[in-house]
Amino acid sequence: MFSFYRISEPAAQANGDGKRFRRVRMETFLSATLGYGFYYVCRLSMNIVRKPMVEEGVFTETQLGIIGSCLFFVYAVGKLTNGFLADRSNVRRFMATGLLASALINLCLGFTQSFIAFALLWGLNGWMQSMGAASGVVSLSRWFDDRSRGTFYGFWSASHNLGEAITFITIAVLAGTMGWRYGLIGAGAVGLAGFLMLAAFMRDTPQSQGFMMDGEGKGKEARKSEDFNRAQKAVLKNPAIWTLALSSAFMYVSRYAVNSWGVFYLEAQKGYSTLDAGFIISVSSVCGIVGTVASGIISDRLFNGSRHVPAFLFGVLNVAALALFLLVPGTNFWIDVTAMVLFGLGIGVLICFLGGLMAVDMAPKGAAGAALGVVGIASYIGAGVQDVMSGMLIESGKATAQDGTETYDFMPTACFWIGAALLSVLLALLAGRFKPAQEEAR
Numbered sequence: 001m002f003s004f005y006r007i008s009e010p011a012a013q014a015n016g017d018g019k020r021f022r023r024v025r026m027e028t029f030l031s032a033t034l035g036y037g038f039y040y041v042c043r044l045s046m047n048i049v050r051k052p053m054v055e056e057g058v059f060t061e062t063q064l065g066i067i068g069s070c071l072f073f074v075y076a077v078g079k080l081t082n083g084f085l086a087d088r089s090n091v092r093r094f095m096a097t098g099l100l101a102s103a104l105i106n107l108c109l110g111f112t113q114s115f116i117a118f119a120l121l122w123g124l125n126g127w128m129q130s131m132g133a134a135s136g137v138v139s140l141s142r143w144f145d146d147r148s149r150g151t152f153y154g155f156w157s158a159s160h161n162l163g164e165a166i167t168f169i170t171i172a173v174l175a176g177t178m179g180w181r182y183g184l185i186g187a188g189a190v191g192l193a194g195f196l197m198l199a200a201f202m203r204d205t206p207q208s209q210g211f212m213m214d215g216e217g218k219g220k221e222a223r224k225s226e227d228f229n230r231a232q233k234a235v236l237k238n239p240a241i242w243t244l245a246l247s248s249a250f251m252y253v254s255r256y257a258v259n260s261w262g263v264f265y266l267e268a269q270k271g272y273s274t275l276d277a278g279f280i281i282s283v284s285s286v287c288g289i290v291g292t293v294a295s296g297i298i299s300d301r302l303f304n305g306s307r308h309v310p311a312f313l314f315g316v317l318n319v320a321a322l323a324l325f326l327l328v329p330g331t332n333f334w335i336d337v338t339a340m341v342l343f344g345l346g347i348g349v350l351i352c353f354l355g356g357l358m359a360v361d362m363a364p365k366g367a368a369g370a371a372l373g374v375v376g377i378a379s380y381i382g383a384g385v386q387d388v389m390s391g392m393l394i395e396s397g398k399a400t401a402q403d404g405t406e407t408y409d410f411m412p413t414a415c416f417w418i419g420a421a422l423l424s425v426l427l428a429l430l431a432g433r434f435k436p437a438q439e440e441a442r
Contacts (some may be wrong), residue, residue, distance in 0.1 A: 001373060019366035024209055025143045029152065031201035032136045033159045038194025039132040040163025041171065042102040043071070045187035046122065047260045048171045048278060049180035051267045056180070058113050061264075061398070067115070067392020068260055070123035072384030078130025081375020082281070086134035090208075091142075096198040098131030103191025110185035130376070135370050137356060142205050154296030157352040161292060164259065164285030166190065172263070172278025224334045231367035231411045235374060240431055241359045247427035248354040249382030251315070252419035254322060256383040257346050258284065261390050261413075268394075268408045270331040280336050284344035291348020296357070298349070307361065308428065311353045315425035322421055326414035354428060355379060382420075389416060 061065070068344055086094055105125045109118060136156055144152050167187070175183030199394050235241060259283065266277035291314070299307050325339035357372040390413055397409035 001241040005194075012198055016440045021206070024203055025206075025329030027201045028139060028143055028203045029156070031198055032095065032139050033156050034162070035099060035194050035198045035202065036132050036136045036156070036159040037163035037166065038191055038197075039099055039102065039129060040160060041167050041187050042099070042106050042125070042191040043129050044164060044167040044259060045106055045171055045184050046071075048167065048175050048263060048274070049183045050261075051264050051274060052175060052180040054264075054325045058180075058249060059115060059118075061395040062220075062391045063115055065387045065389075065394075067118050067122050068387035068391070069384040070119050071126035071129070072256070072380045074123045074126030075130045075345045076380035076384060078127045079133065079374050079376025079380060082130045083134040084370050084377060086131075086138045087367065087370060089135075089138075090204045091135040091139045092129055092198065092202045092204045095135035095139075095202065096195055098128045098135070099191055099198060100130040100195040103195060106184050106189075107188035108193060110181045110188065110298075111181075126380075131358075133376065134372055140203070151296045153357050154293050154352055157292035157295070157348075157356075158289040161348060162352055164288065165282050168263070168278045168282035168285060172275055172282075176274040176278070231370070235359075235367050235370045238362060240362055241371060241374055242378075243427060243431040244354060244359050244362075245378035247424050247431060248350075248375050249378040250420045250424035250427065251318070251347075251350050252353050252379040252383045253386040254318060254424070255351070256386055257390055257413075257417040257420075258322075258325075258343060260387055261394065264394070265326075265410060266336070268406075269410050270336070272331070280333075280340055283337055284340040284347065287344030288348035288351070291345040292352045295349040295352040299353070307353045307358045308431070310349060311358070311428045312425060314346045314349040314353075315421070315428055317342055318350060319418060319421045319425065322414075322418045323347055326410065327418065350424075354424070358431070386417075386420070 046064075046068060050061075053059050053064065054061060082094075099315060102125050105121050105128065109121055111385055112118070136159070137153075140152060140156060170190075171183045171186055174186040262281045262284075263274065263277040266272040267274060272280065295310070298310050303309050321339050321342035325336065325343065327337075354375075356372050358377055359375045362371070393413040393416060394408060394410070396413060399407050399409070
C-alpha cells in the first residue's frame with residue numbers, strides 16, 4: 001500500500017483540535033469551491049461577448065473559434081502538467097496565483113482589438129486556468145478522507161455551475177448594457193476578488209496548520225517521493241481511466257458547445273437579445289449546481305457507490321436535452337428553458353463523474369491530481385476541437401439576404417454536438433466493463 005497520510009477528524013479530536021480543525025477545513029473547502037467558481041468567470045467571459053464582437057466587426061466567427069480553441073488546447077496540456085505538479089505543491093499559492101494571472105489577462109483583453117493579442121493572451125489564460133481544478137481536487141484529497149470524498153467532491157463540483165451562473169448573468173448585463181469591453185473588464189474584477197479570498201482563507205495541508213496526521217512519522221521523504229512516482233505511473237497505465245478520459249472528451253464537446261456558442265445560437269437563430277440569451281443559458285448553470293451537489297449522494301445512496309449506471313442515465317438525459325434545444329424549430333422561451341434545465345442536470349452529474357470522480361476512485365491515493373490531469377487533457381482537447389469545428393460550421397452556414405440581414409443554418413452544427421454526446425454515453429458504458437485496477441496499483 002502507498003504510505004500517503006491524511007488527517008482524520010478522530011486524530012484531530014485526540015489532540016483537542018477538533019473544533020479548530022473543522023473550522024479551518026470548512027474555510028479551505030468553501031474558499032476552494034468559490035475560488036474555482038471565480039476561475040470560471042475568467043474563462044467564460046469570451047463566450048458572452050462573441051456576438052457583440054461579430055456585430056462590431058472586431059472578429060469573424062471562425063476567428064473567435066480559433067481564439068477559443070487556444071485556451072482549450074493550452075488548458076488541456078496544462079491540466080496534465082499542473083495535475084502532476086499540484087500533488088507536490090502548496091495548493092493555496094498554486095490556486096491563488098493562477099486566478100490572479102487569469103484576472104489580469106481578462107483586464108488586458110478589455111483594452112485591445114488585436115486578433116494576435118487575443119489568441120496569445122487567451123491561450124496563456126488557458127495555462128493559468130489549468131491551475132485551478134487540480135488545486136481544488138488535491139485540496140479535497142488532503143482535507144477529507146475516503147468516506148466523505150464523494151459527497152464533498154459533489155459540492156465542490158458545483159463551483160463550475162456557480163461560475164457559469166455568475167458569468168451568464170452578471171457579465172451578460174455588463175456586455176449587453178456597456179459593451180463587450182466591459183464584459184471582459186468585469187470578469188477581471190471578479191477574478192481579483194477571488195484571488196483575495198483565496199489568499200485570506202484557503203490553507204495548504206492540515207499539517208501546515210499544526211494538526212497531527214494519521215501515520216505521521218512512519219515514512220521518509222524519499223519513500224513518499226517514490227510512492228508518488230509509482231502512484232502516478234499506475235494512473236498512466238490504467239485503461240479504464242483513459243476510456244473515461246475519452247468519454248469525458250466527447251461530453252466536453254457538448255458541454256462547451258452550449259457554454260461557448262449557446263448565447264450566440266439563441267441570438268442568431270432564435271432572435272433573443274444578449275441579456276435574454278444569457279439568462280436562458282444561465283438556467284443550465286443553476287440546475288447544474290443541483291446535479292453536481294446531488295451526484296455523490298445519488299451514487300452513494302441509490303447505486304451503492306457505483307458511478308457507471310447514473311453516468312449512463314444522465315448521459316442519455318444530456319442527449320435528449322440537446323435534441324430539444326437544437327431540433328425544435330421556432331422561438332419558444334419555455335421549451336428553451338426546459339431544455340437548459342435538463343441539460344444542466346445532466347451535465348452537472350457528468351462533470352462530477354466523467355470529469356474526475358470516477359477516475360479519482362480508480363487512482364491510487366496520492367495520485368488524484370494525476371488522474372484528474374489525464375481526464376483533463378482529453379476533455380479540453382475535445383473542447384478545443386469543438387470550438388474550432390463549431391466556429392467553422394456556423395460560419396459555413398451563414399447567408400446574407402437581399403435586405404442585408406444575416407441568417408444561419410445550424411443543422412450541421414447541431415448534428416456535431418448531439419453526435420458527440422452520444423459517443424460519450426457509449427464510451428462511459430465501455431469504461432464500466434473494465435475491472436478497477438486500483439488495488440493492483442497499490
